[in-house]
Each structure stands twice: as structure tokens, then as C-alpha cells.
Amino acid sequence: MSEGKRPAMNWMDVLWLVFLAGLAVLPPVFEVHKQLVLLAFGFAQLSEGWVVRKAPKRGPAYVVLIKIALATLLIDHTGELSINSSYWPIYFLPAVTAAEYFSPIGTLLWTGLASAAYCSYLYPAIQEYEINAEAYGLLAIRVLFFFLAAMVVNRFVVENRRQIKRYQELAETLAETNRKLEQAQEEARRSERLAALGQMSAGLAHEIRNPLGVIKGSAEMLHQKLGGSNPLATELAGYISVETNRLSALVTRFLDFARPLHTELVPQDITVVLDRALHDVSAAYKGQGGGVRVERNYQPNLPQVPLDEGLSEQAFVNLIQNAYDAMGEAGGTLRVTADRARGTGCEGIEVRIEDTGPGIPDELREQIFNPFVTTKKTGVGLGLSIVSRIIDGHHGKIRIESGSAQNGSKGATFVMFFPGREEATGDLAS
DSSP states (O other): OOGGGSOSSOHHHHHHHHHHHHHHTSSSTTOHHHHHHHHHHHHHHHTHHHHHHHOTTTHHHHHHHHHHHHHHHHHHTSOSSGGGOTTGGGGHHHHHHHHHHSOHHHHHHHHHHHHHHHHTTHHHHHHHSOOOHHHHHHHHHHHHHHHHHHHHHHHHHHHHHHHHHHHHHHHHHHHHHHHHHHHHHHHHHHHHHHHHHHHHHHHHHHHHHHHHHHHHHHHHHHHHHHTTSOHHHHHHHHHHHHHHHHHHHHHHHHHHHHSOOOOOOEEEOHHHHHHHHHHHHHHHTTTSTTOEEEEEEEOTTOOOEEEOHHHHHHHHHHHHHHHHHHHGGGOEEEEEEEEEOOSSSSOEEEEEEEEOSSOOOGGGTTTTTSTTOOSSSSOOSOHHHHHHHHHHHTTOEEEEEEOOOBTTBOOEEEEEEEESSOOSOSOOOO
């Protein structure tokens, strides 16, 4: 039921009012103070939930104190000898209310306070009447019943809270298990897609490479034969050779994607590999555009991690090149961080490569590591797929995050985790 349609008063509140109205019409009927106290009880009960919501810590105490005060006033106006008033069970209300909100010790203390308020009328009774042992025994029985009722209710409430907490923990565990199951299913589907695409790519690449070799050889022979006798034909033959080389490089990337990945993991300093990749890419892009400022944030004394030097450098180079391309001619800041992994549940190194480019659209974040998904106009979409396979080959993980907003640029951050020890033996073939 929506908030707009929720009734202003539930059926429990109606029962409360009915019972209080029943007390109001019972003797003494014409006692105005009794009617006012019962009216105050009804108001206190109806506003109890509101008070507790407004003051979660002190609200329950306020509610119990008000009910003790009202109960004390009620028996004061419902009998000549207040302690012997037929309305003495009204003290069950503050005792039970305390049991609903407080711990067992708190329930005992509040019930003790309610009992003391009731027994406070014993002194005036002693001054006017002689009270025998039987009367004292009856008073003790009433007080003990206050405690018995309060502890029975409190035991039920505590057990109910324990069950609710257990169900919440179970729900959280099930949600986490379901999330991991969905992630495993997605990884399995992705592995199946990669395997199928890899086989297809390998077959197509081999079929394309052979005619490309013939075309390139023919273009080179044509260029040599024509020489300077036919400049136009020579120029066209050159175009054929250049485009053939470009297609050959593309075919090579397909073969790299399709080729089984064999990693030779050796403990190494990951910062050395990162520095080498940064140097290679910065040298290749030197003098282009507005320049890229590189920030290195390496935690000192990082432990060595098992790495395939060549493959890990290839992954870093690919990501750094993507960062340079994303920032374009305007330049920007490339921040590379290496730190001990935190909150992952296992030891290892976390590498973050962050740029200040335009970032990756939200609709592509879940697919960016799939083959043939790219944000570049001239990209093929295999680079990040190869990077993902390399990280998988290191038994690590890779994810993408939004970068820090700088100069109006959203940016992108690739986060890679490399475990501190090899978790599986043998090579990983995809």
C-alpha cells in the first residue's frame, strides 16, 4: 500500500481506543480526572510511533515515563486507598512498553521504576490504615506479576529481533551469492563468446592473409616493373602496397586475439614494467598535440608479483595508448598508481591508469571488454579484449571506473588487480 493510501489509524489503535473507552464507562463513571487521564493514555498510545521515529534514542524512554506518570495519576483518582485501586493493572502498560523497546536489563530497570511508582502509595496507606502481612503479600504478588509480564514480552521481542537479524543476514548472503552467481554466469557466457569469436577470427585471418600476400607481392612487382614509365600506375601500386600492409597488421591483431594465451609468470617489480610501458608510449607520442603530463604514484616497497613481462607490458601499453588517444591534441593528465590491494580479500597489487579525457559512455561500460566494442572512430575493438585476456592469464581482475573530474573532463580509470601469488598452475588458454 502506498504512503498516500495508508490509513491514518490501524486496527490496533482502534482496539486501544475501544478498551480505554470501556475503562472510561466503568466505575467510577463520573470521575472527571479519570476520564482525562484515560484520554491522555489514548493520545500517548496513538502518538507513540511518531515520538519514537522523531527521537529514536530517547523516544522510547519518553514514552515509558509518560505512561508511568499517567498510570500513577489514574490510580490516584480511582479509589479512596490508591494502592488498593482496582485500576492497579494499568502499570502493565509501561512495563510491557519498556519490554518492547529495551534490552532485558533495561526492561527490569523500567519495570522496577513502574513498581516503585505504584508502591509509592504505600506510605500514605500506612499513615491512615494498619496493613497486615497478607496485604503486603498481595502487593508483592502484584509487583512480581509486573516483572513476569514484562520479561515474557521482552523475551518474545528479543527473540523476534534475533530472528529478523538472522533473516536479514541470510538475505544479504543470498543477495551476495546471487550476485556472484550472475557474475560467474556472465563470465562463462563471455568466455564462450570469446572462444567462438577466437575460432572465427583465426579462420578468417588465415583465409585473408593468403590473398593479401599475393596482392602485396603483385603490387611490389608491378611497382618494380613500371618504374618511372607510368607514374600514375606506380602511385596506385604504392597505394595498394600501403593498404595491404595496413590490412596485414589488422589480420595480425585478429590472430593475436585468436591465439591461445600462454603466460610465464615470474615474480617481478611491477613498477619497472609500468615505467617501461610509459616510456615507450610517451616516446611514440612525443611532440603531438598539447602534451600529456604523466603523474606516477607508486607506493614504496611494493612486493613482487608473478608477471609475464612481455604480456603485462603489452596490456599496460595498450591502456596508456588509449589514454593518450582519448585526451587527444588538447593533452591532459595521465595518472598511474600502483598500491597494495585494499578490500579485495587477498594480497596483491592494484594498478590504476587514469586519464582526463571524455570518459567512456555508461551504455558501453558493461561491454567495453567485449571484442569489437570501441569508442574510437577508426578502432577495431580488440585492444581491450586482449588486455582483459592478459589480465585473466595473470589470474587477476580488471574493471573500469569514472575518473576524477578535472577541467570539465570526466575521464576514465582502468583498475587492474594482480594477485601476490600464483593461484593456479600451468598456462591459461583461451
